[in-house]
Amino acid sequence: QVQLQQSGPGLVRPSQTLSLTCAISGDSVSSNSAAWNWIRQSPSRGLEWLGRTYYRSEWHDDYAASVRSRIIINADSSKNQFSLHLSSVISDDTAVYYCAAGWSFEIWGQGTPVTVSS
């Protein structure tokens, strides 16, 4: 059974980079059938998909237009995990951030509340 465990800080200063990691158990980040996503949830935005990475002989990634200039999602096969890096954060990036597995999101991490504040 696939499980996802998130880690990372809950407070980020404005203009800094938000970095979160999602550790995978029960599957491989390099699986040729899987996809690994980041989503955020806030009262103002509801659920917002941020992007994903997946491996099909080489790594691919897709990003939401709203964050494309600021986001990187990458995978670490040696640690079997994937990470979110969102740069130049502002208060509007305050949200609960989730990692999720699949094309429809069958498995979710526990969520990380992130506040952007000085």
Added chain:
Amino acid sequence: DIVMTQSPDSLAVSLGERATINCKSSQNVLFSVNNKNSLGWYQLKPGQPPKLLIYGASTRVSGVPDRFGGSGSGTDFTLTISSLQAEDVAVYYCQQYLAVPITFGQGTRLEIK
């Protein structure tokens, strides 16, 4: 982008009664390769991650009570809870996963009348 629009925004239903939530996509979300609609329904409760209830528009995830049902095809979809239970109070979201960016509806808040 495929825009997902849910109705109503909020809904109050008596215990044991039927709850119906609608979702309309701005484009057809039928995946031609497998002839399945790329449409999911999620339940979101405070302090918990979203829970996938339905995928492929009508396939219930293992372990989800059979009072939850999904229907529809193309651009119009429905989530039905046949007999509302107290634990069903939540916000429900539809989602299309046919095309990037993956998009969600705005959510429907379901309460007990």
